[in-house]
Amino acid sequence: MTAIPAMPRLVRAELFKFRTTPGPWVCVAVAVLLTGLGITTSFLLARNGVVHFTAPTTTTQLRRLMGAGYTAAIVMAPVLGVLCITTEYRHRILTATLLLHPRRPDVLVAKVLGSAIWGLFMGIASFVMVAAMGIPLLSAEGGSVSDFLHQVGPVVPGMLAAFILLAVYGMGIGTLVRNQIAGVILALGLSLVLEPIVVAIFSSLEHIDVNFLPTRATQAIAGSVAARGVGGASGTVGALLSWWLGAVALVLWGLGTTVIGYFTNFRRDVT
Amino acid sequence: MTVADGAVRGATIEVKGLTKRFGSVTAVDDLSFTVKPGRITGFLGPNGAGKTTTLRILLDLATPTSGSCSIGGLRYRDIPDPARRVGAVLEATNFHPSRRARAHLQMMAIEAGLDSSRIDAVLALVGLTADARRKVGGYSLGMRQRLQLAGALLGDPSVLVLDEPSNGLDPQGIAWLRDLLRHLASEGRTILVSSHLLAEMAQTVDDVVIVSRGQLRAQGPLSILTSQSQSSMRVRTPELDRLSAVARGAGYVPRPLGDDTVLVDGVTPEALGPLIASNGIVVYELVQVSQNLESLFLELTTSMTPHEQPPEMVPR
Numbered sequence: 001m002t003a004i005p006a007m008p009r010l011v012r013a014e015l016f017k018f019r020t021t022p023g024p025w026v027c028v029a030v031a032v033l034l035t036g037l038g039i040t041t042s043f044l045l046a047r048n049g050v051v052h053f054t055a056p057t058t059t060t061q062l063r064r065l066m067g068a069g070y071t072a073a074i075v076m077a078p079v080l081g082v083l084c085i086t087t088e089y090r091h092r093i094l095t096a097t098l099l100l101h102p103r104r105p106d107v108l109v110a111k112v113l114g115s116a117i118w119g120l121f122m123g124i125a126s127f128v129m130v131a132a133m134g135i136p137l138l139s140a141e142g143g144s145v146s147d148f149l150h151q152v153g154p155v156v157p158g159m160l161a162a163f164i165l166l167a168v169y170g171m172g173i174g175t176l177v178r179n180q181i182a183g184v185i186l187a188l189g190l191s192l193v194l195e196p197i198v199v200a201i202f203s204s205l206e207h208i209d210v211n212f213l214p215t216r217a218t219q220a221i222a223g224s225v226a227a228r229g230v231g232g233a234s235g236t237v238g239a240l241l242s243w244w245l246g247a248v249a250l251v252l253w254g255l256g257t258t259v260i261g262y263f264t265n266f267r268r269d270v271t
Numbered sequence: 272m273t274v275a276d277g278a279v280r281g282a283t284i285e286v287k288g289l290t291k292r293f294g295s296v297t298a299v300d301d302l303s304f305t306v307k308p309g310r311i312t313g314f315l316g317p318n319g320a321g322k323t324t325t326l327r328i329l330l331d332l333a334t335p336t337s338g339s340c341s342i343g344g345l346r347y348r349d350i351p352d353p354a355r356r357v358g359a360v361l362e363a364t365n366f367h368p369s370r371r372a373r374a375h376l377q378m379m380a381i382e383a384g385l386d387s388s389r390i391d392a393v394l395a396l397v398g399l400t401a402d403a404r405r406k407v408g409g410y411s412l413g414m415r416q417r418l419q420l421a422g423a424l425l426g427d428p429s430v431l432v433l434d435e436p437s438n439g440l441d442p443q444g445i446a447w448l449r450d451l452l453r454h455l456a457s458e459g460r461t462i463l464v465s466s467h468l469l470a471e472m473a474q475t476v477d478d479v480v481i482v483s484r485g486q487l488r489a490q491g492p493l494s495i496l497t498s499q500s501q502s503s504m505r506v507r508t509p510e511l512d513r514l515s516a517v518a519r520g521a522g523y524v525p526r527p528l529g530d531d532t533v534l535v536d537g538v539t540p541e542a543l544g545p546l547i548a549s550n551g552i553v554v555y556e557l558v559q560v561s562q563n564l565e566s567l568f569l570e571l572t573t574s575m576t577p578h579e580q581p582p583e584m585v586p587r
């Protein structure tokens with residue numbers, strides 16, 4: 001009757017919905033592909049102005065290989081979250097959901113948790129790709145696998161947190177927008193186009209701190225992995241938030257958009 | 272199948288002073304009615320009458336502008352375990368096209384905390400067992416309707432709210448639905464079923480709630496509505512004018528239908544026969560036309576009074 005006993009089954013239902021539609025699987029597949037691309041680029045090292053395919057050796061280079069899924073997180077985790085809610089609007093699954101559980105805040109909380117779990121799954125899939133492709137390549141190029149494995153601790157927790165929190169952020173965007181296509185375009189456009197522009201324009205201004213923007217907060221969480229990240233200002237990371245402040249900022253972006261979406265959209269009439 | 276939980280057996284649906292406006296459109300206009308358990312209540316009205324809107328508000332999918340609805344005295348959102356108490360089929364289908372039919376029901380079972388053993392039972396009940404592993408995107412309209420019904424019955428609910436459930440069903444499907452609803456009502460369940468086609472419902476429903484333009488036009492047992500409807504007599508006579516005058520003199524309303532035929536409203540054969548005989552009027556044909564349900568429905572749901580009806584609409 002109360003929210004708490006119902007929550008496990010609501011979350012299970014969300015996970016089941018994800019599992020039984022192609023969208024989330026496509027997202028994970030694309031994330032794995034992007035990770036493969038990231039792995040390949042982390043072997044491309046410039047020396048004397050010439051790009052060589054060679055094993056990464058410095059700590060920073062090894063971490064970049066470990067965190068090769070960074071682009072996947074920035075691009076695909078929000079899309080995954082967007083799908084979690086917009087698919088329900090698009091195919092009116094929300095009607096079925098609300099008939100079975102009419103308390104809407106519970107449903108939205110279950111979706112946040114479901115997105116987070118699938119974000120984690122996407123992150124794990126990305127690291128499986130790093131292990132499956134990165135380690136053999138590294139040994140083939142004569143790199144040190146044990147040095148590489150020492151980067152698990154500094155890189156993996158932050159990256160998984162980034163996958164999880166970005167999925168929740170995407171879910172918040174989807175709650176605001178409702179339309180699937182618009183949600184996907186907005187999620188991609190924000191992190192790939194709008195945020196870099198905002199960062200470029202405002203980072204020179206003293207009193208505006210762009211580090212609280214979602215992509216910059218993600219960079220803070222992911223740490224040195226993101227030093228040459230795709231989102232955000234490439235090459236010129238500059239000072240970032242501390243990892244924990246970045247995590248707080250990203251949590252607030254996710255929950256903030258979700259709460260605003262709840263009050264503007266989710267309480268509305270459903271057809 | 273039996274009602275699992277006696278607690279809500281006999282749940283009454285109540286709609287009280289319900290109004291819903293969409294901008295300038297008043298979809299539901301101060302609507303009140305009651306739906307009793309153990310009977311099938313037809314919620315009837317033409318397209319756009321406000322049926323779907325009313326049912327959506329009843330199920331807490333939409334908020335009313337004013338007024339209220341309850342099932343067993345509770346608002347839908349306050350019903351504990353609603354899937355076990357209320358099963359609903361709404362007009363718009365709510366399936367993901369890539370999801371298999373069985374998975375759709377599984378999703379519902381997980382969400383509602385229902386035993387998944389019910390899935391096969393309801394699939395068999397609606398005749399979809401053989402197609403259960405197909406993706407819903409490839410389903411026909413009738414199959415979707417059956418799947419919706421399966422979903423509504425998953426929790427073995429004691430109240431069923433069905434919005435145009437016969438949409439897309441073939442004649443056999445409609446007959447099957449009728450038998451199913453009859454059976455479910457006989458177990459003491461409350462069944463509210465909307466339709467814009469009275470003909471499909473006339474043999475199914477016990478009670479009717481008739482709406483038009485968001486307003487209640489009639490409510491009660493089907494039998495009372497039909498018996499309340501007035502009887503008319505169609506008379507073929509060479510003395511049309513004299514008959515009309517006599518009828519008018521006795522307080523009835525004659526309406527000429529042709530050169531030698533007249534329809535006298537509001538009169539029984541027992542009243543008109545002696546009147547004709549005592550006036551010595553020659554009659555070729557004397558037929559009672561009791562108003563049928565369909566014409567009553569049309570009459571109630573259009574603004575026209577019987578007198579304004581064109582001759583084609585005269586009941587026969």
Ligand SMILES: Nc1ncnc2c1ncn2[C@@H]1O[C@H](COP(=O)(O)OP(=O)(O)O)[C@@H](O)[C@H]1O
Pocket residue numbers: 293296297298316317318319320321322323324325
């Ligand atoms: N979401 C909506 N927005 C605007 N108008 C609506 C909406 N839903 C229904 N209406 C209007 O309300 C009226 C009643 O519609 P509806 O309840 O669907 O009727 P019925 O189910 O009896 O055919 C119609 O005029 C319809 O256009």
Ligand SMILES: [Mg+2]
Pocket residue numbers: 319322323324362434435
């Ligand atoms: Mg309707």
